[in-house]
Structure formats: C-alpha cells, structure tokens
Amino acid sequence: MIEKKIIQAIEGAERIALLPHVFADGDALGSSIALALALSKKGKYARVYTEEEIPYTYDFLPGKEYVEAFIDQAEEFDLVLALDTGDLARLGKRIKIFESNSFTINIDHHTTNTEFASINLVKTSAAATGEIIYQLTKRMGISLDERIATCLYVAIATDTGGFRYSNTTSLTHQITADLINNGVDVSRISQLVFETVPYKKVRLMGLAIDNIEITEGGKLAFITVTNEMLKRANASEEDCDGLVNVARNIEGVEVAALIRQRSEDEFKINFRSQNYVDVSVIAHRYSGGGHKKAAGCSMRGSVAQIKEIIKKDIREVL
C-alpha cells in the first residue's frame, strides 16, 4: 500500500517540507497547511514553502504561521512532499528544495500527474488533494480540529467550485460532513472564499457586461476587456478571472469568448462552451490549446476583426 509507505516515511522523519504548486490555489494551500497542522500535532517540525505570498483571498486560513514564501534559501529537511502538483515545473524555483532531498513524496489528484517523486500517491478520483490529505490524517490516527478541518474544507470547497463541478462525489460530501462536525464555520468561510470581491473587479465586470455582444441566434457571446477598461476600473489581469463565465452563463449561450487586450493589436481569447461544442478545436487552429469546454489562444487584429474570425469558426460547429 502506497499510503502505508507514506505514513512510514513521515513517521521516520523529523523535519518535513511541504510544497504546493506555483500560484497556489485553495486546494494546494488548504491541503498543505492542513497537513502541516496535522504533522505538528504528531510532534513533527513542518514548513509549507510557497512560490508567492499567500493570495489575499486565503489570508484568513488558520495555520498560516507554518507558511513561508520561498526566496532562495530553505532550511534542511528529512522529507519533502509536493502537494496538488502535477509535474516538477509546477514547483517553480522551489524545485531546489525538492531536489536537495533524496527521498520525496508526491500527493495529487491531477490525471496529468507525471509521478516525479520517490513515492507517488495520485488519486484521480479525488475531487481535491484535500480529500486525500483528509484520508491520510485519519489513517495516521491524527484527530481533526477546527483549524485542520477549515483548511481541508477550503481545499475541497474551492476545487469543486462550491460542490458544483462534476468532480464532486458522494465521498466529497461524506468528508465535508465530518469536517463540519469538527467545527468549520460554513457561512463565514463561504463568504470569505466565494462571495467577497474587490471593488475594482466588480467595476471591471460592469464595464465588460456593458459591451457583451450576443450573436448567432443567442448561442455565441463575446465579452471584451481592453486596456482602457482595465485602467478605468483600476483593475489588473487577475481581475479578469471568471469574467468569461458571466457570458457563458447567459441563458441559451453555448459558446462564450472573452477577448482580452494584451497590446495594441494583440488579444488573448478565452473560450468556454456549455454543452456540445469542442472549443479546443478552434483554439488549436490559432496555436492555442485546452479542453473541450475551456480553451484559449492568442490572435492579432482589431476586436471587430477577431470577432468576425471567431463567428465564422463557431458557425461551423453550432
């Protein structure tokens, strides 16, 4: 059993480093901090090294005193674990910490995981790495508490889009039931993670909604963000996150395209489809990539020209 080997390795170690992936999200951070909290309950010395500072959204996570943004020097460790990390490149500059250790562990749920460590626990059926960490701490006989439960809740809730994505299973809810029994403040955490939005992002959304164009009998929706709009809203690149979904979620829309200006005549296009259109085919045509329902590419021209090209491509597949 892989789990048994991992538990043996953890029990034999004193000093343990935990590495979430670059641009750590709720699952990467939540599962790493939860494990650090659990390990310290077992008397271990644990540190989470992140690539960047913790994003504002996750600043409330309990146990963030175990987290350090890596600069160029780390302490010495007996054991290094990568969490929620599909491949070595996703460790960024912290690959230094990973490679300085001869014995490494990789715990993840991504189907694309390259099994890059000494021991690899990759459960692709898990909705979140947080689910795997939950099971591991149970198996290690570490009792949950409010802090660990809250971190695992954030991990699971964010990676399932608030229990809405197709990766959400019966087990996801069973685990969550146990986390709530251990003291998670559901409404407070949900508010912090899902509801709170900076004003600049709301403003940008308002401007972007104003220029939504719906065409092809209501099935294709364009939403555009120019540099001038970013400036007006005092917003930046990251505030465009999720904007394409505003267009995709409009009743009747099958394909949504977010057209985002990069330079004078260069635009990045994010495609989303609702049901049957494979948008990766269109993205590939312009040297982009992605999945059936989420893909992207870059294009040159004016917004009007780009819209005409996309309309023509989409018309063939609607």
Place this chain on the structure above:
Amino acid sequence: MIEKKIIQAIEGAERIALLPHVFADGDALGSSIALALALSKKGKYARVYTEEEIPYTYDFLPGKEYVEAFIDQAEEFDLVLALDTGDLARLGKRIKIFESNSFTINIDHHTTNTEFASINLVKTSAAATGEIIYQLTKRMGISLDERIATCLYVAIATDTGGFRYSNTTSLTHQITADLINNGVDVSRISQLVFETVPYKKVRLMGLAIDNIEITEGGKLAFITVTNEMLKRANASEEDCDGLVNVARNIEGVEVAALIRQRSEDEFKINFRSQNYVDVSVIAHRYSGGGHKKAAGCSMRGSVAQIKEIIKKDIREVL
C-alpha cells in the same frame, strides 16, 4: 412519534394532495415533487398543486407531470399535506383544498411555523424541507431513484445557497452524499439552478454596477435601479433579485443598500449587512421591517436625497 403518525396517515390514504407555499422555490417544489414521486412508488395517487406556474428555473425538475397550477377546482383527496409552508396565508387560494379536508399534515422547517394542521412535523434544525422528506421516505422504506434524488438535491442545494449558508449542517452533507449515490447529475443540476442567468438580468446588473457608489470609508455601498434602467435592459422587477448582494459582497463593505425606483419619487430600499450592523433598526425607522442582516423599507424623494438620509443613519452605527 409524529413521523409514525404521518406514515400511518399516508398508508391509510389513497389520494393525496401536496401543497408547496405560494411563489414556490426550489425547496418547496423539490420536496413536494419528491414526495409525489415517492408516494406513487407506493401505489398512491399523488398531485402537487402550486399557486403559480412552475418558475422557468425549475422547469427541468423530473416528475413535473405530478404538478398542476391550481385555478379554482381540485380533485377530491383523502389527505392533504402542506410542505415548506410557514402559515395558512402561504397557501394562497389553495387554502380551499387544505380546508376541504378534515385531516391535514404540515411538514416544514421554518421557525415561524404556526402549526396549523392536524399533524405538524416542524424540524427547525433542518436546512430544508427536502431533508425532512428524505428522512420520511427512508422511514417509509421507499427506495430513492434518480428522479427523487434530483428533486431532493434541488430542495437542499437551493435552501442552503449551494451549501454556503449557516443552516448547512453535517447532516445536510450526509444526505447529499446519499442523493449523489442515487444518481444526481451534480454539474448539470448546479448549472441549471445556480449559473444560468437571462441576458436581461445580466444587462441590468451591468447598468447597476456602473452606478455603484461607495462611501463612509468603503463601508457603505449604494446600488441603484431606476425605471429607465429597467427599460434599457428590457428587465423587470424580478431581475433585481440578488442585485443588492453584488454591493454587499464588495471587499470592506459592511452595509449595502439597493435603491429601486417604484414611481417618480417613490423608492424601495433593500438593506444587507455583512457582520455587525443591524439594518432592521434603520428599516423600522421608515416603517419597514426585516432581520438583522436583511431588511427593507420604502422612501420618498430623489435618489440623492434618499442617499443622504441613509448615510446619516448608517454613520451612527458604523
């Protein structure tokens, strides 16, 4: 045991009418249809009578062939159940069906329930009436199937705001785990219930965001909807639903007020607070009402005048 009495009454009846509350929401409809499906599995004749046609959002619910919008005449029944209905007024004109029966059952989770029936099963700890119906069908030995599970999932998911509100318990997730085991298509249902928005509503949101005003050091946010905006967006009253939350969810905002025009100089104000302000106190001052974190009232004047009055009131409590 109340449950036992209810099961006996159901077993002794042949023809059963189920009544959700007026303006039936996901919980009222989902739990009523789920029970109708379950009862018909037991060989009963069950009908759900609604006050209005099923809202567009819930049109996909399986088992809607059991549902009929009541006009003025219903069939004869041996037993009548009110579901998710706090008091008799919430039955609207269908009180006729309820009162024509000498033996009635009331199944609900609202703390304000007036226990108006022969047997009253009011579980205020339940996040949704759907939870109570789940337990009742289990107790009756009726096996779940995809249709029943889907209706109960919609009931529970909507009344907990997608498992985000403070009413969400460990039991809520345990029940949901079992519903998913019985075939709920989580991503499809979540998309239909939570994500899909009519274009006119999105347009109205864009226009409303453009006029958001943030004041009092970022703690008070105004969002205004005039009749002219409704007209421009081709939207109506119902499209204002949830708009106040766009303002309340802005980072740092403690109180949000949606100012909605009713006539030339008459406005309806919806207040929401985030943490500590009791907005019902302010609403009461203008003959309105509500709860600590959600309240409303009507005011006369211009938008600018109304904002000045509210600012003054809010300043005292911020």
